[in-house]
Every structure is written in C-alpha cells, then in structure tokens.
Amino acid sequence: MTVIIIGAGIGGLCLAQNLKKNGINVQVFERDASANQRLQGYRLHLDADGILAIKESLPEKLFQLFELTSTNPLPYTTILDTELKLSKRFPIDSYSKTEHHVETGIAKHLNVNRATLREILLMGLEDICHFGAKFDHYKTDESGVTAFFEDGRTVKGDMLVGADGAGSVVRKQRAPEATFMDSGARAIYGRIKIDEAQKVLPSLCIADVFTAVSDVRKLILGVGPIIFPVRPELASQSIGIDKTLNPQHDYVGCIVSGRKDFFGSNDAEIRKKTSDELQQLAIDLLSSWPSEASSVPAVGEKGSFFYIEMTSSIPFNLQPHPNVTLLGDAIHTMTPSLGRGANVALRDSTILSKALMKVVNGEKELATSLKEYETEMTEYGFNVVRHSAEMGTKLLGQDPLPN
Template sequence: MPKLKVMIAGAGLGGLCLAQMLRRGDVEVEIFERDASPWDRPQGYRLHIDRDGVNALREVLPDNLYRLFEATAMRPLPFTTIVDTGLKELRRMPSGGHDKSPSHWLAEGIAQHVNVNRATLRHILLTGLQDVCRFGARLLRYETDAEGVTAVFADGSTERGDILVGADGIRSAVRRQRLPEARIMDTGVRAIYGRIPIEQAQRLLPKQVLADVFTVASDDRRVFLGLGPVVFPNRPHVASDKFAPEAGLSSQDDYVVCIIGGRREYFGNDDAMLREAGSQALQALSGRMLDGWPVAARAVPAQGDPTSFFSIEMHTSVPCDLGETSRATLLGDAIHAITPTLGRGANVAMRDAALLGHAIVAVERGEVGLALALNAYEREMTGYGFSVVRESASMGQRLMGQDPLPT
C-alpha cells in the first residue's frame, strides 16, 4: 500500500481545505506558508460562499468544524440587488446564476449562498492543523524525480515528499516553474474596500442592503459602489467563549463591507499612490470617487471604520493548457485566479481542494495510480476553473469596463 506524503505550499483557503481533507483520509500532510502568521496581511472582509464552497466544506471538514462554519455563516436572502446612485432599488436578481438550481437551499437544508467573515472561516480551517503548518516558510522552487519531489525554501531548507501542491495564490512559485508561459493579466480595474459598522449601516442604508447577498450601484463611468452584509447569526450563543474554544472564536463584530471601484483612470492612473495611501486617505478618496452622486450614497464611505480601508488591483489568470502531469500540481488562485466580480474564487479553490483530496486519498488506498489520479484531477479542475475565469472576466467587462481576456 502506498504511504504518501503531501506537501502544500500556501495556507490560504484552498490549501487549508486540502489539508483538512487529507487529515480525514489519513494521508501525511505538511503545509508551508510564506507569512509569519495567519493574520499578517489583510485579505478582505466578507466572503460570499456558494454551493461549491458549502459542498466542499461539508466534504473536507470534520463534523464539529462544519457545524461551526454553519453557525458562523450569515444566511442572506439569495439576491443581488441593483440600485441607482440614490440607493433606490432598480431590480433584484437571484444570486449565483451559475448554479442552475432554482432553490435557495441544498437538499440537506443548507443555504446555497452565505456570507462569512473571511478571518473566521480561515480560523475554522486552521483548527487541528497547527502541528502540520509551518509559517514563515516561503517556497522558492522544487525538483522532481522518479521517486518524489523536493521543495526548496527561501531560508535554504528543503523538504521531501511524494506530491507538492501549489496552493500559493495568484503569484504562485509552483505555477511559475511548472507553467512558465502561463499569464496573469491586469484587468485595469481598481477598488477600495472598507467596513461600515452595523450600527451606522442600519441608520444609513436601505433595509435590503442588510438582508441581501450583495447590493450594487454604478454610474455612467461604470464607477460602482458595492455593499455586502456580514451579520453573525445566533450572536448570544456564539459570543460565548464556550461556543468554540478550540477554534479560538469568541465574538465577531457585524458590518457591511463597502467597495468603491472602477477603471484605474478614475483613480488618476496612479497605482503607486493607491498602494502607498493609508486607510484614511483611501476612505477620503472613496468619497471623492462618488462626487456627483446623491448624498445618500456619497455619504456611505465616510461612515466606515477609518482604520479599515485598503485598495486592490484586479488581476485575472489567462486560461491555458497544463500540459503533462507532474508531481507538482496546482489549485485555486495559483492556477485559475478569478476576479472578485462574481465572488467565486474562494469557492472554486475549495472545490479544487475537495476534488484533489479525493484523488489523493484514492491513491493512498491503492485504488488508482498517482499519475492517473493527478491527470484526471487537473483535467476536471481546469475545465470548471477556467470557465469561471471567463465568466467573471466577461461580467467585469460589461459592468466595470475591465480589459477583455485575450482571444
């Protein structure tokens, strides 16, 4: 019987999901994360989780952690609502047109669309993995041979295993080596994210903003204001330290994430300024981006927590062919980075993790050979992954004037 050792580069959502699944399948796993701690970099606030994400989490997590995910997930009404620049409703569209099911609920009574706090979900995914997760370990490159793969780290150390999984995000070192021709493209869209505390949001925003998955307004320039609530359910219970001491969860503030975005021209074509500006300068800039909008919307950024604003440059991967299978494989943003437009990147990364986890567990059990299992995984994963990349790019082109993918 094979006794595999799997090395994962990257302790993001995809890498952690895979590690959880491998643990359940009794496969030896080690995770190597570049950052010194899980909370080193702000990575955003709200995550929209759809049925891909919910299904993947149910497969990879032990029951107690899955229940914790459910208990900390807000169940919004399954709509994205389009409002005018005065925040008056224009139309409500069912969220997630990609999953053809008309129902808000999966068969088991679980919501198809939930909003979660990203840090809370990462906390849940890290639970029980502390002993196999090495922080401050930046993968530089790898070497493969007939018997295995050697990972080489920035501090000069090496590790040996049977499989290396590049779950190391959009700038993946594994992808750069395995697929040097693969491209990441700047979409030309920039955005500023901030958090509005729930008390201010309740005073300022229409009720539906606090109930729906997402609400968005945009103007003739396609400059947009997006709003997504994260309201912690069952707060009285969850706030108790008894609720989830193993995950270190005690409380979480409710908020509405607010996003102000558009083509980089409207941000003065000044990426250096956006990168260097502090939170308060970005908050002020967000307000100026909405100059000319009715006051109801223009006043929104000013209500945000002044320490919470950060900017992003939206990039996308360009779909490509993975070629021959290798002992170094890829998942999530490392292979199919998806713009945040549809809120699907994390969901697809977690779907990859569940699929790859099943494939590796089958190899461990001697049911299939390694090369065959990885080949089947990569074919299926690139099929759905790149199709979401294209879907998100084309929506971004229509809604935000994003540069098109090369044909």
C-alpha cells in the first residue's frame, strides 16, 4: 500500500510516523516552503488522546525526546478575577470534557511547544516529506488515486489523506457539502519569557495547564506555561540522537480573546498590523482592568504577537469514499476553548493507522476500513466540536453552532 498525505501538520506527521513504523509506504506533501515558514502557535495542551497517539506512533528514542521536552503542569484549569485573585480551579479533565480518560485510567496532561513537537515528528521523515508542494486536486480510478500539484507534478498512490488544516483543499473536493462558520471570536497570541512572567503572574499561572482571567464582557486573558525539563537543543544529545532540536527558552503563552467587536477594525485591517501593534492592541483591550492583570501583555516578548480569527466546522454526515479521507482540522475544526483540537487530530491519526493495517493484513477491504474509520472519527470529532462551541459561547461569547 502507498499512502499520500497532504499536509505536514501535527496530525499528518503523526500518521506518517505510524505508517512508516508499520512498514507502509507513505509520502507527505506540504504547501509551505519549509517547516518554519509560518508561525502556527506556541503552547499546545496534550491530553491522553494526543499523548497516547504520539507514543504509539514514534520510535522509542523519539518518544523519549518528546517526554524530555514536554512540560508536566498541574492538571488544572484555573479562573482568576481581574485582580488575579483565585475564582475557581477545575480539574482539567472536568473542564475539557475528558472524564472518559479518567474513567479508563489513561488521564494525563502535558504542555508542549508546538514547534518542538513538530520538529520531533519530522525526524526520520526527511526523505518522504516534501515541502513547497502545493496540492491542487486529485483523480481516482480503479487502480488508486493520483494527486496533482500546482507545479505540474503528479503522484500516484492507493489512497490519499487530507491533513491540510481548516482551509483544506482536499476537503473542498472530497466533501464539498462541509460548511464552516465564523465563530464571532478573535484572539491575539503572544508569549512572555518565564522570568518576566514570574514577576507579574501568580504562581498558579506558572504551574497549571491553563489559567484564564475574565471580565463581565467575556473578554479573556489566558496564560499557559512551557517549562522544558531539558532544553530542546540539549535533549537529543542526552539520549544519543544525532539531530539537534532548535534552541528554545521557557515561557508562558499569552492570549487575549473575546468577541470580534472588541478588536475594532475589520479583520483585513487587523491582519495588516505588525506584531508590536497587535501587542499594543492587547494592552489597550485590558486597559480598564486593574493593573495586576492589564500589565501582563505589556511584558510579552517583542515580535511574538499574532492574530487569529476563530472558525468552527459545522457537524455534518460525511459520505463514504473508497480511497480518499480526512483527518484533524481538515474535517472537524474547532475553536480552542477546550484545548483539544491537536489531540483529536492525533487521535484520528492512530485510528486511521489501525484501519489501514487491517487492509494491509488482509482483514478488510480499503473502502470498508475507511468507512469504519470515518464513522468513529466524525462521531468523536464532531462531539468535541460541539463541546468546544458550548464552552466558547459560555466563556468568549462565541456564536453557537446552528441546530
């Protein structure tokens, strides 16, 4: 079997690692010119779905590297008032709707630096991961599927996986009936060096998975720590891996989010703003708060701030296809209110890997196995989309999903 993966994000790379580990021929194609072309975010919260998927997919040494560079926070989501005084502290599995992990005894939580995780997932895939490959469309016939790229190249395989994110080109052809909605929420992301964060934030903010400060308008200041047990640039050497990860420093991820009305200009105008201008906008948004909280964005790293428009998929019935499927944000984009998007994408990758192994082992036909994967993937994924929208509506004033 030859599998074509479109998209070298977290989910697509985890799938590629799993397939390679199990002896399945796989090729990954990414539209970006390099892994570092776009800033895609900072801190990621991983729950049992994500952690188990990574453990199952990576070779032992790379999983050790993942553990060495992952933060072990206290398993709480904490709510503070605008004077940074404690309001509520929730067990993270209760907040994130992952009580089923507790019930099955697999609950675990890590904070990871997204760029470092992606570097680890790329290790060993250098010869099969092709950057600067802008996917255009696919064609299928009785012998498989052919992927066509904007530069004129074509690649033939037995099946194709769209792991190309919320703007998925694969999905537009595979599931044209899929619809997405503007959630009505916006956010400015940045980060704060750990020594500066410790000066302005309570200790819980440096210890817990995530801490949110909220006002009556549902304007949120959120922070979450990344404290490396071992510096990424030193970690690989400590366990005998030749390739060195890029240097990183400890920090606290910072987000200011709320209804798009608070952000003033239209999205096109805000996208033109520089990082420094976005940092100033974040400061201005919190200017009516007591100084304890309003001063937090001001100590952020210069050049680290960027803007996102939060969208959500609208759950629908995905029709089966014999040899083209989807995973992660390409099918079930969700707002980040529960911190579960990457986890569900990683979970998708392991379910799909197991489905393909059944085909390779002669247990099932490809079309049958893909249909079963999609049934489980959409049921679980869209359920998390709904929960994320419910929490986003409650905390951020996000627009609810249509009935």
